[in-house]
Amino acid sequence: MKRIIHLLVLTLFLVGGTVVQYGCGSDEPVVEEPVDTDGDGLTDAEEAELGTDSNSADSDGDGLTDADEINVHETDPLNADTDGDGLNDGDEVNSYNTDPNNTDSDGDGLTDGDEINNYETDPNNTDSDGDGLSDYDEVMTHDTNPNNADSDGDGFTDSQEIDMGTNATDGSDPVYLDEDTFSTINFDFDRSTIRSDASEALMSNVETLKEAPAFRVRVDAYTDHVGGDQYNLRLSLRRANAVVDYYTSNGISEDRIEPRGLGKAPVECSESEMDANTPGCERNRRAESHPISTLKYQKGM
Structure with missing residues (x-):
């Protein structure tokens, strides 16, 4: 009997990581799954072409798999910080929701890394504190706090102070x-x-007005309820003008003063408030000085 010895011929073809095997007694190829040693979603053949490590799912150690870097984020799987902004790609994607391919995700002029690490601002918001100034302008131009809409705590936002020409880092200005x-x-x-006692009080008002050039003053003068309306109206105006004369004689420009004689005070004195030795009551015989701002913005608004 003639013995026929069948030789087993095993031919392996490696094409794109696919193994094609021809085996004993069959002309049909057996196709095996592509080899992905590190299980990152890229075949070993693809990793060889890319230069990544087929034994490590995350070649650059940035927290993103090589496959996600290539197929999802289009980042460099061999560079932990693709855009060079000081944040690794994994942190940009998973922690900060910034663009790992753009050094300045919000386009405010500050890199994402500087916003996170140096200024603690929002890298996805050009104006972190919502004061009308970009984070870049606050840091680089005005030296204000990009995380505080009112850096000096004076009741005006930083942008209002810049607009008015006052110092946004000085709480006493304006x-x-x-x-x-x-x-x-x-x-x-x-x-x-x-x-004489009124003179001392008015001098204090004068000094305050000199320190606040952005303010005018309105003088409202009144009388008590003794006498006729017309007489008291004229008397109240004389009192208002007396205060104006005092202010102007002590250096306050007349165009900063608005006098009003308003006649009898709106609220009568009670019986207990009446003067002991004269008619009426002193509380209503008065002149009030009210500050009037000429600033473009009002405090706290």
Whole structure:
């Protein structure tokens, strides 16, 4: 009997990581799955072509698999920081939601790395504190805090101060006068002359006005309820003008002062408030000084 010895011929073809095997007794090829040693979604053959490590799913150690870098994010699987902004690709994608292929995701002029690591600003928002100034301008131009809309805490936003020409890092600029800043003075019965105690109070008002050039003053003068309306209206105007004369004689420009004689005070004095030795009551014989801002913006608005 003639023995026929069949030789087993095994031919391997490696094409794109696919193994084609021809085996014993069959002309049909057996196709095996492509080899992906590190399980990163790229075949070993593809990794060889890319230059990545087929034994490491994350060749550059940035927290993204080589396959995700190539197929999803289009980043460099051999460079942990594709855009060179100081943040690795994995952190940009997974932690900060920034663009790993753009050094400045929000286009404000600061790199994503600087926003995260140096200024603690939002790399996806050009104006982190919402004050109307870009983070870049705050840091590089105005030296203001990009995380605080009012860097100096004076009640005006940084952008308002820049617009007004005041110092956004100096809480005393601009000088701002609240409604109750000025002192009120009183008069003797049926008189419009400035008493000595009233003079001291008005001088304090003068000094305040000199320190606050952005403010004018409105003088509202009143009388008590003794006498006729027309007489008291004229008396109140004389009192207002007496205050104006005091202000102007002490260096306050007349165009900064608005006098108003308003006649009898709107609220009568109670019986207990009436003067002991003269008619009426001193509380209503008064001149009030009210600050009027000429600033473009109002504090806190």
